[in-house]
Amino acid sequence: MRFEESKIGKVFVAKVLESRISADVAPRFKEDIINYVTKGNRTLVLDLSEVTFIDSSGLGALIASLKVIGNDGELMLCGVRDSVASMFKLTRMNKVFRMFPSPEEAAAATL
Amino acid sequence: MSRVHFVIDSDLGEVALVAMAVNTICVHVGLGEVQANEVELCVAEAVTNAIRHAYHGNTGETVSIAVTTDKDELRIEISESGTPMGVEHVRRLLHGTKSIEAETGDRMLLPEGGRGLQIIHDLMDEVAYTRKDSSNHLLLTKRIGQDRASAASQ
Numbered sequence: 001m002r003f004e005e006s007k008i009g010k011v012f013v014a015k016v017l018e019s020r021i022s023a024d025v026a027p028r029f030k031e032d033i034i035n036y037v038t039k040g041n042r043t044l045v046l047d048l049s050e051v052t053f054i055d056s057s058g059l060g061a062l063i064a065s066l067k068v069i070g071n072d073g074e075l076m077l078c079g080v081r082d083s084v085a086s087m088f089k090l091t092r093m094n095k096v097f098r099m100f101p102s103p104e105e106a107a108a109a110t111l
Numbered sequence: 112m113s114r115v116h117f118v119i120d121s122d123l124g125e126v127a128l129v130a131m132a133v134n135t136i137c138v139h140v141g142l143g144e145v146q147a148n149e150v151e152l153c154v155a156e157a158v159t160n161a162i163r164h165a166y167h168g169n170t171g172e173t174v175s176i177a178v179t180t181d182k183d184e185l186r187i188e189i190s191e192s193g194t195p196m197g198v199e200h201v202r203r204l205l206h207g208t209k210s211i212e213a214e215t216g217d218r219m220l221l222p223e224g225g226r227g228l229q230i231i232h233d234l235m236d237e238v239a240y241t242r243k244d245s246s247n248h249l250l251l252t253k254r255i256g257q258d259r260a261s262a263a264s265q
Contacts, residue, residue: 020127022123022126022127022155022159023123023126023155023159023163024123024124024126024127053127053130053148053151053152053155055152055155055156055159055227056156056224056226056227056230057159057224059226060223060224060226061223063218063221063222063223064223066218066221067218067219067221067223070219071218071219082145083148086145086148086149087152090230090233090234091226091229091230096218096221
């Protein structure tokens with residue numbers, strides 16, 4: 001998976017540079033996020049503004065990543081488009097992941 | 112009545128193209144953008160399931176996706192000749208499950224998979240699954256022209 005990495009203060013931001021997070025790329029996607037976490041980024045903002053499609057495997061990869069982070073870290077989402085947000089609502093995962101309009105707002109919420 | 116027939120190899124990398132093609136057909140026949148996205152998602156879930164479960168992730172097999180449209184509805188038949196779906200999975204596909212997840216608040220208990228069939232059940236107007244002449248057929252129907260709010264926004 002292609003990501004654009006940045007930092008806002010101490011918060012690590014990874015922007016997904018793919019339009020689809022689906023079953024074919026979900027294992028790699030999960031591996032990449034877990035790599036960020038194991039490198040010490042326990043508060044992570046995932047910018048999904050380029051993503052137009054996510055399936056249940058992509059969602060599963062996000063949930064797996066959240067579980068690796070555990071209860072003492074955070075995986076936040078930002079820039080979620082309507083077509084992707086509807087998947088989170090349908091599966092009620094909008095109650096699990098905190099979503100923000102921009103990476104800056106997500107980072108500010110960690111303070 | 113119009114009919115388009117896609118045949119793909121049982122490779123997860125082939126799913127996106129057919130799902131996007133079905134989305135385009137949905138828009139063309141008058142489903143709105145939200146419903147077209149929902150159908151695209153269901154096709155992606157169904158074809159992914161066929162590859163992962165019916166064919167156990169093996170490539171070199173065939174998945175066929177036949178899309179039929181008429182004035183009132185769009186039908187998508189996904190056929191494969193792999194292992195049939197188990198009784199429990201068919202039940203979830205046809206009837207859904209009442210279990211509401213994400214209410215406990217404990218993220219560590221969230222399942223990572225198993226949502227695809229429920230998604231198909233929730234988003235399509237009709238779902239049928241049959242086995243005929245050693246092949247399995249999943250028939251998904253979406254009605255056209257119904258002023259129905261998307262399931263996700265309910």
